[in-house]
Amino acid sequence: MSTARKTMLQTSTPGEIKKIHALVSALGIDDDLYREMLWNRFNTRSSKELTNLQAGQLIEELEKIAIQKGVWKKNDFKRKHEALDGRPGFASAPQLALIESTWGKLSRMETPELKAKALRGFIFKVAGVSDLRFLNKSGAGKVIIALRSMEKRRETSNIKEEMKNGKKD
Numbered sequence: 001m002s003t004a005r006k007t008m009l010q011t012s013t014p015g016e017i018k019k020i021h022a023l024v025s026a027l028g029i030d031d032d033l034y035r036e037m038l039w040n041r042f043n044t045r046s047s048k049e050l051t052n053l054q055a056g057q058l059i060e061e062l063e064k065i066a067i068q069k070g071v072w073k074k075n076d077f078k079r080k081h082e083a084l085d086g087r088p089g090f091a092s093a094p095q096l097a098l099i100e101s102t103w104g105k106l107s108r109m110e111t112p113e114l115k116a117k118a119l120r121g122f123i124f125k126v127a128g129v130s131d132l133r134f135l136n137k138s139g140a141g142k143v144i145i146a147l148r149s150m151e152k153r154r155e156t157s158n159i160k161e162e163m164k165n166g167k168k169d
Helices: 003-009 014-027 031-042 052-068 076-084 093-106 112-127 137-168
Strands: none
Touching: 014 052, 014 093, 031 052, 076 093, 093 112, 093 137, 112 137
C-alpha cells in the first residue's frame, strides 16, 4: 500500500479534530446539528472516527463557509508549522502559530528577519530554547503567558496615553 493511501486511511489527528471543533464553534453549530452533519456526510457521529481525508474535506468545507460568514480567517502561520504538529511533548502547531502571530503584532522590529531574530531571543529568555521548533508544551505555555502579559501592558499603556491626550483637548 502506498504512503499516500495509508495517510488517507489513518484516523484524524488531534490537530484536525481541534480545528474542526474550532470551526464548528465559530460557526455556532450546536452539537446535535454537528453530529447529524457527521452522520449524513461520513456515516459517523465523532470527528475522532474520520479518516485524514475526511477530516481534511470537512475542514475545507467548514472553513470556506466560516470565511464567507466572516467568522474565520485563514491562518498561514499554522500551515507553516503543520509539520511540527503532533510531536509528543512538543508545542502544537496552533500554539506555535499563536506565538508567531502575537509576536508579529507586538514586535517593534522593522523587517521579518529582525522580528524572527528578536523572537528567537525572547523564546530563549523565557523558555531556554533557541527556536520555536524546540519548544515543548510547558515552554510554549510560558511564552504565551509572557506574550499575553506584554499585550495587556501595551493595551494599558495605550489607554493611559489616550486618556492623557484626551485631557489636553
